[in-house]
Amino acid sequence: xxxxxxxxxxxxxxxxxxxxxxxxxxxxxxxxxxxxxxxxxxxxxxxxxxxxxxxxxxxxxxxxxxxxxxxxxxxxxxxxxxxxxxxxxxxxxxxxxxxxxxxxxxxxxxxxxxxxxxxxxxxxxxxxxxxxxxxxxxxxxxxxxxxxxxxxxxxxxxxxxxxxxxxxxxxxxxxxxxxxxxxxxxxxxxxx
Amino acid sequence: xxxxxxxxxxxxxxxxxxxxxxxxxxxxxxxxxxxxxxxxxxxxxxxxxxxxxxxxxxxxxxxxxxxxxxxxxxxxxxxxxxxxxxxxxxxxxxxxxxxxxxxxxxxxxxxxxxxxxxxxxxxxxxxxxxxxxxxxxxxxxxxxxxxxxxxxxxxxxxxxxxxxxxxxxxxxxxxxxxxxxxxxxxxxxxxx
Numbered sequence: 001x002x003x004x005x006x007x008x009x010x011x012x013x014x015x016x017x018x019x020x021x022x023x024x025x026x027x028x029x030x031x032x033x034x035x036x037x038x039x040x041x042x043x044x045x046x047x048x049x050x051x052x053x054x055x056x057x058x059x060x061x062x063x064x065x066x067x068x069x070x071x072x073x074x075x076x077x078x079x080x081x082x083x084x085x086x087x088x089x090x091x092x093x094x095x096x097x098x099x100x101x102x103x104x105x106x107x108x109x110x111x112x113x114x115x116x117x118x119x120x121x122x123x124x125x126x127x128x129x130x131x132x133x134x135x136x137x138x139x140x141x142x143x144x145x146x147x148x149x150x151x152x153x154x155x156x157x158x159x160x161x162x163x164x165x166x167x168x169x170x171x172x173x174x175x176x177x178x179x180x181x182x183x184x185x186x187x188x189x190x191x192x
Numbered sequence: 193x194x195x196x197x198x199x200x201x202x203x204x205x206x207x208x209x210x211x212x213x214x215x216x217x218x219x220x221x222x223x224x225x226x227x228x229x230x231x232x233x234x235x236x237x238x239x240x241x242x243x244x245x246x247x248x249x250x251x252x253x254x255x256x257x258x259x260x261x262x263x264x265x266x267x268x269x270x271x272x273x274x275x276x277x278x279x280x281x282x283x284x285x286x287x288x289x290x291x292x293x294x295x296x297x298x299x300x301x302x303x304x305x306x307x308x309x310x311x312x313x314x315x316x317x318x319x320x321x322x323x324x325x326x327x328x329x330x331x332x333x334x335x336x337x338x339x340x341x342x343x344x345x346x347x348x349x350x351x352x353x354x355x356x357x358x359x360x361x362x363x364x365x366x367x368x369x370x371x372x373x374x375x376x377x378x379x380x381x382x383x384x
Contacts, residue, residue: 009309065293067305069258072309073278191253191259192246192249
């Protein structure tokens with residue numbers, strides 16, 4: 001039931017407006033890749049983290065229709081389902097950024113791309129809880145999301161170039177905490 | 193000002209499906225809805241008359257376990273929605289009063305989404321919803337209600353329904369407990 005519900009929610013979130021938004025994100029990613037054609041890990045991770053931190057903004061309008069809150073789903077199930085589209089959007093941005101760089105003859109190494117994707121995913125998951133908050137809290141979540149993405153990329157530098165272990169460990173830990181926090185936020189949320 | 197009308201009486205031995213005792217919803221110290229109390233057995237129907245639209249929405253959502261009361265209690269079947277929200281929501285067919293975006297064109301898609309969220313079989317849910325649609329009509333709110341009634345559930349909650357729609361549901365589902373909200377009518381001031 002949980003997987004079926006998650007797919008149904010993700011399909012609902014992939015409206016024509018969301019698809020247009022994803023296409024625009026892909027275009028911006030490719031354009032930035034072509035303009036900067038940088039393979040620097042921190043530069044790419046920062047850009048992708050910013051994209052990840054803003055990937056769930058559309059949920060603010062989606063939550064005005066509170067059908068998902070009426071559904072018999074646990075907060076964790078809802079959190080996983082709602083995370084699918086922001087993650088997809090962030091990963092598309094990361095890939096198009098790399099493709100843009102590659103078009104200028106400066107393709108990032110696979111290891112860099114993996115770490116950049118991890119940074120973006122972490123930022124996207126951390127930002128999810130901000131979708132249900134207003135004002136300063138929302139901005140703080142955006143800043144926190146960008147920071148977690150950059151920290152994930154930095155962990156690779158700190159642990160020494162060539163290792164994926166540190167960013168994978170850091171990303172897994174932060175992603176777990178972020179999803180738990182989002183699940184708790186959804187469970188406590190009162191759609192009035 | 194607030195009142196509950198009981199339009200049908202259930203057999204005394206029937207176990208109540210909805211029980212609410214002094215349920216209030218407050219935000220930032222301001223009471224936005226309630227207190228409301230109700231005991232609703234299968235086959236019974238109650239209408240809560242609220243002061244304004246917001247209160248009508250909040251009370252309907254509290255009765256459905258979507259919004260958690262700040263004070264007082266609500267239980268659906270044997271479940272407390274605060275502690276067992278999934279089990280409680282499984283018993284409720286909830287029809288939102290605001291625009292749910294259900295049209296003739298996307299009716300089947302809306303039913304499939306509901307069936308996925310409620311863990312119902314899609315084919316059976318579609319057949320059931322189409323039967324309800326035939327009985328309720330083709331207006332936007334009737335279509336949204338037909339989607340909500342995609343399977344037989346013991347508690348039906350209607351947020352600000354039209355009187356004709358409420359009457360139709362009472363005839364259509366004689367065994368269900370039906371709780372609905374309405375706004376107290378305010379008469380225009382006579383000209384001076």
